[in-house]
């Protein structure tokens with residue numbers, strides 16, 4: 001299976017804001033409580049800002065108190081890829097978009113039921129597609 005989206009930095013830069021590029025393509029982290037979605041309670045699906053792949057449902061978003069949008073599970077198994085990140089002298093689990101490798105944030109094991117996981121994401125890597133109101 002290799003239907004991944006691959007683009008050069010230049011191509012991504014054209015498509016993304018400087019902050020989105022820094023976070024999603026360069027594994028940056030936005031400052032807590034500054035992102036667009038840390039306190040958002042709107043219903044919808046959070047998609048990858050780079051490729052539009054649906055990543056998280058607002059139904060699994062919870063208030064973690066961290067200042068970053070936090071979810072206890074991805075929308076679908078396989079939508080979010082995880083790998084060990086040893087940067088900054090810490091061992092953490094990095095979360096990436098499975099389709100385009102965008103850096104999303106990190107996964108911690110102190111989340112709520114039912115998964116016990118906390119997907120600590122950057123708003124800059126996400127694009128909320130609101131549920132249409134009827």
Ligand SMILES: [Zn+2]
Pocket residue numbers: 048049050051052053097098099100101102
């Ligand atoms: Zn993506």
